[in-house]
Amino acid sequence: MPQAATAASGSGPTDKDESAGLQMLEIKNLHAKVKGREILRGLDLSLKAGEVHAIMGPNGSGKSTLAQVLAGRDTYEVTDGTVTYQGQDLLALSPEDRARAGVFLAFQYPVEIPGVSNNYFLRTALNAVRKYQGQEELDAVDFLALVQKKMQLLHMDEALMKRAVNEGFSGGEKKRNEIFQMAVLEPRLAILDETDSGLDIDALKTVAAGVNALRAPDRTVLLVTHYQRLLTYIVPDYVHVLSAGQIVKSGGKELALELEDKGYQWLGEPDLVAGA
Amino acid sequence: MAMLGLKDATTGVYTNYLARFAGQEPRPAWLHELRRQAFGRFTELGFPHHKQEGWRQTNMAAVAEAVYEPQPPPPPARLVPQLRALELPGVDWSAGATRLVFVNGVYAAGLSALGPEAAGCRIGSLAERFATTDLSAHFNHADEAGQAFVQLNTAFLADGALIEVPAGKVLQRPIAVLYLTLGTSGAAARGEAQGIAQPRSLVLLGAGSQAWVIETFAGLESERYLTNSVISIDLGDNAQLEYTRIEQESGRSVHVSKLRTRQGRDSRLVAHNIALGGGLVRNNVHSILDGEGAECTLNGLYTLTGTQHVDNSTVLDHAKPLGTSREYYKGVLDGKSVGVFNGRIIVRPDAQHTDAIQSNKNLLLSDSAATLSSQPQLEIYADDVRCTHGATVGQLDQEALFYLRSRGLGLEQSRKLLVYAFAADVLGRVRTPGLREKLEALLWARWAV
Ligand SMILES: Nc1ncnc2c1ncn2[C@@H]1O[C@H](COP(=O)(O)OP(=O)(O)OP(=O)(O)O)[C@@H](O)[C@H]1O
């Protein structure tokens, strides 16, 4: 049972201060392939509850692959390694069960789904999560109240709720919609894949405020970004560099500034570091 | 009798039709003459062969070889609960509704009802009208002379729905017609008769009138029978009609239909075709835009499972200038089902400034087993026209599926939601009061895999 697993890991939402510092996600020696090509090549990463981690790295280094593998996308084949989420084997769970257990991925490229209203989609998603976690499902009225609160937080236009999921949304609206979904679903582990790309400066601040509002001792945020700018609004506890499928350097928030200044080449392994 | 053109007397099947034909009462005289001519044409034509143009993808050999006999309807005490158990979104059983029910093509007065709005119209059983009025002109269109199933229907013309709305009258509530065909439920034994019904509908809208008509074709699950229906619709100048045809036949039945529409000047027709049931289905539509500025929308949805075979063959016939036609057909195909779409657009020399758009989109749910054939056919004899067509066959969008699942929706629920979303615009065009919601509920349940 997922509830039991949550309890075993000690990160129940009741006692927030105690849950801080407990293991949220432990990735060991992760290898993943797509279409026969190895993208992740022995990746290790350890995230504790209450922390914010940033992952940076050159184009094509495997950041989105990591995010998608964690969310359960089956185009990526995990060939070796383990991923432990709150004490349970994450890789053994279906994508929907990962979401229900509190894993959330904000997509680098959110998908348009014509014919499905945002409102219906999000209520169904929230109730699937709540049901799994043993909470009562929300009726239309309670859901509306919750949604209105979150929409204010993210300065979302109410009309977007009635529209089809992401259909015809501008690039920025799609990103904002991802964070809005996150705010409603209140995950334990939020993975944000380049949510800052394509946002104007005001939208960036709003999105950052949405993420910061979610920060809590029993939650963990993993940010994938190319830009130091986001990290001035969401200050990370750790910064990692992903290059050619491995974490090649980790440090504090100063590392992001250093990368902004010097790029990725100085980290060595030039034959492995593509682009930059 | 002109039985000399009979092509295939060896099967004994035609002898069976002949015997039944001869058993019909030869009155009234005009009807007898109409039937006699039609039967003559039918025997000359024979059933369409699958090598014949227009029938290559749909083989009617099973129909040509089968023996059909109208089955006696069960007593009302048994039939009524069976009827109520069928989920029929097109039939309104509530008080005040106008409803014409036919069992095996014969009017069932006890199940039918006329609402207050019916008062100023002529709505009821064709058979009752036959006694007093010669309606041959409505049943004898030259463009149908070569259509064997239409001729067969006319040869046995006995009853069906008559809906006549006088000029200027605007109806608020839909008129529902239910054709229930009863069959036989045993295994197919050689020579054993199956059920048959050949209903006929005549819908006549006077100039400037407006109406909603819903026709449902249904059977009891797993019964074997043939429904061969012919519907003729005529819209006077400026008339408006939304017509919905819901086909919910038994999975072991054969359903053949012909819908012929003729539209006067500036009239508007929206014809929905929702194909849900039937084992072997062939729907023929011929829409004639016969007045300047006429608008016609053909909106179709077919959703197939198992070994269902559904063929929609439509002809949009622009005969006069400034006509607008929109044809949107969508299919959802699962299992080993077969879908066929043939969309013909004719723009006659006189039909300048025609604006025609045709689209056929299909969603294949099973990996490889279901098949689809989609064929547009444009025949344009006028020079100043806009005519476009497009067809697609696709599968569920895997990106979308993953996106939904990544938010906590289960795999089956996500699939269902995407199928539903695919069909949403077709259902969205249904404006008949109360109908769309019921269709949505039915389809939602159907796609609950
Ligand atoms: N579905 C796929 N099919 C084929 N190749 C893929 C697929 N997904 C990822 N790749 C390849 O894997 C490599 C890593 O891609 P990934 O999207 O993880 O990079 P990234 O670090 O997120 O890059 P960016 O900064 O540009 O977003 C790339 O070379 C990419 O082309």
Ligand SMILES: [Mg+2]
């Ligand atoms: Mg990426």
